[in-house]
Amino acid sequence: MIYADNAATTKMSEASLKTMIDLMEDTYGNPSSLYTFGQKAKEVLEKARADVAGAIGAQPQEILFTSGGSEADNQAIITAAKLGAAKGKKHIISTAFEHHAVLHTLNKLKKEGYEITLLDVHENGIVLPEQVEEAIREDTALVTVMYVNNEIGTIQPIREIGAVCRKHGVLFHTDAVQAVGHIRVNVEDDNIDMLSASGHKFHGPKGTGFLYAKKGIRLVNLIEGGAQEKGRRAGTENVPGIAAMATALTEAVANLDAYKAKLTPVRDKIIAGLNEIPHSAINGDEVRRVPGNVNFCFEGIEGESLLLLLDDKGIAASSGSACTSGSLDPSHVLLAIGRVHDVAHGSLRLSIGEDITDEDADYIIKSVKEVVEYLRGFSPVWRDLVAGKGQFIL
Numbered sequence: 001m002i003y004a005d006n007a008a009t010t011k012m013s014e015a016s017l018k019t020m021i022d023l024m025e026d027t028y029g030n031p032s033s034l035y036t037f038g039q040k041a042k043e044v045l046e047k048a049r050a051d052v053a054g055a056i057g058a059q060p061q062e063i064l065f066t067s068g069g070s071e072a073d074n075q076a077i078i079t080a081a082k083l084g085a086a087k088g089k090k091h092i093i094s095t096a097f098e099h100h101a102v103l104h105t106l107n108k109l110k111k112e113g114y115e116i117t118l119l120d121v122h123e124n125g126i127v128l129p130e131q132v133e134e135a136i137r138e139d140t141a142l143v144t145v146m147y148v149n150n151e152i153g154t155i156q157p158i159r160e161i162g163a164v165c166r167k168h169g170v171l172f173h174t175d176a177v178q179a180v181g182h183i184r185v186n187v188e189d190d191n192i193d194m195l196s197a198s199g200h201k202f203h204g205p206k207g208t209g210f211l212y213a214k215k216g217i218r219l220v221n222l223i224e225g226g227a228q229e230k231g232r233r234a235g236t237e238n239v240p241g242i243a244a245m246a247t248a249l250t251e252a253v254a255n256l257d258a259y260k261a262k263l264t265p266v267r268d269k270i271i272a273g274l275n276e277i278p279h280s281a282i283n284g285d286e287v288r289r290v291p292g293n294v295n296f297c298f299e300g301i302e303g304e305s306l307l308l309l310l311d312d313k314g315i316a317a318s319s320g321s322a323c324t325s326g327s328l329d330p331s332h333v334l335l336a337i338g339r340v341h342d343v344a345h346g347s348l349r350l351s352i353g354e355d356i357t358d359e360d361a362d363y364i365i366k367s368v369k370e371v372v373e374y375l376r377g378f379s380p381v382w383r384d385l386v387a388g389k390g391q392f393i394l
Contacts, residue, residue, distance in 0.1 A: 002360050004317045006201075006292055007150060007178060007351035013203040013248050020205060020244035031237055032228060041239045048239075048246035052210055055253045056195065057186035064211045064219065064232050065242050069177035070101035071222065072196035072211035075233075076173045077105045077144060079213070079220040080194070081114060083171070084141020090114045093135045093143045097121045097336040099150055099175055106144075115139075121336045125154035125284030133164045142171045147179035147195075151333040151349055152284030153293025155183065162191025171217070177201055177209075181252035182259070182290050187212055199245035202252045208238065208245040263291035263352060266361050270294050270350060273365030277372055279385075279394045283334060283347065294350040297339060299394045300382030301346040301375040309371045310348075315364060318349045342381070343393050 003011070012020075023044060029037030031045045046060070053060045066072045077092075084090060094106055096118045106116045119131050132143055143165050147158050158174055165172035173194040179185055180195075181202025187195055194217065199208035213219055225234030252259070271282055271294055279299040298306070303319030310317055319331075330344035339347075350364065376382040384390045 002315045002356075002364065004315060004350040004352050004356075004364065006353040007153070007349065008318055009200045009206065010203045010353065012200075012205055012244070013251055015251055016204050016244040016248035019247040020240045023240035023243055027239065031239055032226070044243050045237055045239050048243045051246040051250050053212075055249045056180065056197075056212060057188050058212050059215065061230075062187075062212055062215055064213060064229050065237060066196075066209045066211055066233065067207055068200070068209035069099075069175065069196045069198035072198075072209050073099070073101040073173075073175050074105050075211055075219060075222050076194040076196060076213070077102065077109070077142065078222070079217065080142035080144075080171045080173060081109050082220045083218070084139075085114075087141075089139045089141040091117065091137055091139045092141055093117045093119065093132060095119045095121055095127050095145055095336075097125070097149055097151075097333040098144070098146050099177070102144055102146070102175055103332075123338050124288075125149060125152045125337050126288065127156055127161070129157055129160040129164050132161050133168070136164070136168045136170055140168070140170050142173060144173040144175070147174045147176040147185065148182070148290050149284065149333060150178050151331060152295045152337070153178070153289040153351070154284040155179070155288050155290060158192065159190045162193075165193075166191050178290065181249055182256075182292065184253075184256055187214070193217065199241070199248060202248055204245035204248035205241045208241040210245075259354060260291045262354065263356065266352060266356050266358065267291055267294055269358070269361045270352075270364055273361070274368060277369055279392055280372075281343075281394045283337065283339070292352045294352070296348050297334065297343050297394065298346045298348070298372050299343055299392060300379050300385060301372060303345055303347045305375055306346070306348055306368075306371055309374070310367060313367045313371070315367055318351075319347050340393060 027041050027044055029041040031042040049063050050060045053063050110116050117135050119127055145161055148155050162172045171193045174192055176195045177198045180197040193214045195212040197210055200206040219232045223234045274296050281297050283295040307319050330341050334344035385392055
């Protein structure tokens with residue numbers, strides 16, 4: 001089986017898994033307790049906080065542990081919105097291809113009277129700093145732009161966007177769930193005020209994540225109760241999970257150069273192979289993307305059928321089409337970069353990991369070619385296109 005859906009979730013690393021199991025067996029105290037069992041857990045928790053902070057160039061006190069990226073996104077955006085509203089600023093800028101954790105939170109705020117500007121995304125899947133600067137107004141409370149798109153893998157000019165926000169005194173948040181652990185991230189160098197990340201995207205456990213909030217930002221609580229996390233998030237901390245996440249992140253950051261060196265040529269090989277399929281197109285910039293992401297559209301087929309047949313061939317992948325989650329709507333990300341509905345339905349995302357081989361890449365290329373040809377063989381849409389009854393788009 002070739003697992004090529006690492007953007008959805010990753011397998012826990014051996015070191016991360018060992019950390020978690022060891023702590024579940026031996027360090028099960030409540031870190032808020034004063035006795036030895038509790039204080040031992042507290043030491044582990046704070047070491048994890050320092051390790052996570054060091055991995056992104058932050059200070060330990062600027063790290064808040066969460067249940068994942070979605071919670072972190074929600075808390076960052078709601079915090080900025082409330083801080084802005086207190087100063088009479090209720091305008092927020094984001095992009096049309098953000099993760100739904102961001103978009104749905106913005107929709108909620110819109111119902112509460114906030115004005116939301118969603119920037120258009122260029123065909124190559126990149127948002128420009130100039131677009132952000134043009135959209136900033138006197139009442140802008142927040143700019144939130146994802147670091148790496150979760151579907152097409154394009155890397156945004158975060159440092160430049162952050163500099164624009166600093167220039168205008170606007171808070172800047174980035175959903176870095178697909179960036180942290182995959183490319184080098186430094187919150188100071190990148191001019192980031194708040195950042196969200198999720199452990200299971202870089203070989204840590206599910207249910208773990210963190211929010212970086214620059215010193216001086218007073219976070220608005222989503223969860224009330226105890227005084228954990230310095231009163232910013234109630235609930236007894238998941239010490240084994242948090243420590244396992246920190247282990248995974250430390251390991252990932254230490255191996256970033258090797259990760260890039262191995263995955264980039266394999267990624268490019270797959271892109272070159274899939275480009276040979278007639279009436280296909282890569283989604284997003286071919287170069288400015290994370291090392292493990294390949295995303296294509298194939299005209300005349302449906303993404304769901306493509307996934308099921310690839311699964312039969314032992315390849316686990318995903319589609320940009322939301323039909324796999326019970327909706328007939330194509331991916332909002334692909335629509336945002338200009339793909340029409342019919343083409344966006346026939347999409348494929350391959351997110352490869354460190355265990356990929358050249359032989360795996362060859363098999364993926366061969367299999368996708370075979371499945372696309374097979375599906376087109378009985379597609380009425382494809383028959384009409386070939387017969388000249390319609391016009392090819394790709």
